[in-house]
Amino acid sequence: xxxxxxxxxxxxxxxxxxxxxxxxxxxxxxxxxxxxxxxxxxxxxxxxxxxxxxxxxxxxxxxxxxxxxxxxxxxxxxxxxxxxxxxxxxxxxxxxxxxxxxxxxxxxxxxxxxxxxxxxxxxxxxxxxxxxxxxxxxxxxxxxxxxxxxxxxxxxxxxxxxxxxxxxxxxxx
Amino acid sequence: xxxxxxxxxxxxxxxxxxxxxxxxxxxxxxxxxxxxxxxxxxxxxxxxxxxxxxxxxxxxxxxxxxxxxxxxxxxxxxxxxxxxxxxxxxxxxxxxxxxxxxxxxxxxxxxxxxxxxxxxxxxxxxxxxxxxxxxxxxxxxxxxxxxxxxxxxxxxxxxxxxxxxxxxxxxxxxxxxxxxxxxxxxx
Numbered sequence: 001x002x003x004x005x006x007x008x009x010x011x012x013x014x015x016x017x018x019x020x021x022x023x024x025x026x027x028x029x030x031x032x033x034x035x036x037x038x039x040x041x042x043x044x045x046x047x048x049x050x051x052x053x054x055x056x057x058x059x060x061x062x063x064x065x066x067x068x069x070x071x072x073x074x075x076x077x078x079x080x081x082x083x084x085x086x087x088x089x090x091x092x093x094x095x096x097x098x099x100x101x102x103x104x105x106x107x108x109x110x111x112x113x114x115x116x117x118x119x120x121x122x123x124x125x126x127x128x129x130x131x132x133x134x135x136x137x138x139x140x141x142x143x144x145x146x147x148x149x150x151x152x153x154x155x156x157x158x159x160x161x162x163x164x165x166x167x168x169x170x171x172x173x
Numbered sequence: 174x175x176x177x178x179x180x181x182x183x184x185x186x187x188x189x190x191x192x193x194x195x196x197x198x199x200x201x202x203x204x205x206x207x208x209x210x211x212x213x214x215x216x217x218x219x220x221x222x223x224x225x226x227x228x229x230x231x232x233x234x235x236x237x238x239x240x241x242x243x244x245x246x247x248x249x250x251x252x253x254x255x256x257x258x259x260x261x262x263x264x265x266x267x268x269x270x271x272x273x274x275x276x277x278x279x280x281x282x283x284x285x286x287x288x289x290x291x292x293x294x295x296x297x298x299x300x301x302x303x304x305x306x307x308x309x310x311x312x313x314x315x316x317x318x319x320x321x322x323x324x325x326x327x328x329x330x331x332x333x334x335x336x337x338x339x340x341x342x343x344x345x346x347x348x349x350x351x352x353x354x355x356x357x358x359x360x
Contacts, residue, residue: 003303006344012180013248019187020241027237034231047230051221054214059201067198070191077188081181089344092316096323096343103347104310111312159316159345 006099010085015077092159100159102126109133109164112155118144120171131162137170144168177247253295257302257338271295271339275304278326278341282306286322287314290349301338304330309349319345 033047034040053063089099106124113122113133118141125132133152137144145166152164201209220226256268275293283291288308296303306326310319323343330341 003298003340003342006342010180012184015184016177016180016244016248019184020244022187023237023241023244027234027241030230030237031234034227034234037227037230048221051214051217054212054217059198063198064202067195067202069195071195071199074188074191074193074195077184077191081184081188092320092323094320094324096320096325096327097341098320098323098343098345100310100319100345101347104345107310107312107348108314108316155315157316158320 007085008088011080011083015080112151116147116151287311
């Protein structure tokens, strides 16, 4: 059985909802024109009013603002449609189909770092394949960095091959 | 949420149309390409004034509404089939109720791995079903125990379904209440 990697929702997926709403708005404009022209509603056709405005020498401020917004929105649609869906989880070792989210890796790494001797507090941040551990050390425990690296490495063994960097700060006495 | 294959092409099409409309308005205001001064709106008015145009607009509106609603509803999650046909050498066909597999796998994962609140969803994939187990990790967990639990589940499913009709995937998310502990631990 061939299965795709777990991925985040692509940007095109969110744009699709917006696109569908725009299509509904265009449908409302056309339907209003048909209803006004056939006399089903007592109102002027919005489409006819918009076409009449085309004969003006210059667009109104609102039309110009709408045009700029449409151009920006169009660019956003084009860029979003081309962006690939990013992988949401890191693949783990082993025969099982196990995937671990960056948040889970950060939580495990932070806990592992906090359990190293001389560490008061630790927080982790994973960016791509680089895990940055920020640690607050108890006074006189400068050597704890090696312990943090070992502790984090041991705990993450098997679930992610990461480059671990430790940024330590000694707490005040 | 499903991702219709038409998302990207339709997004590109709408993007190009919006960009063209925006560029036309900007050209109208600043006369950059001079296209607006050469534009003759007479034929456009003639078409809109025609008797048939109102009906054409109504038909186009109906088509657009159907397309937009299809596009919206196509992304609604579709429930997976309840039954899975097991591979069989004989002419007999054996169907298994796959709905009973997921709760068992959830319980096994919760028991074997340092995770909590395991949820599951089944997906129809080519040649069978994929049971995706999503769990929140216990921060005290270690990679080895997670890998071991996932491997154990995989082996159990492969033993139960040697034909590969059902597969299991484990997604480990961050802890549920990561910020609950605000007091730093002191050794």
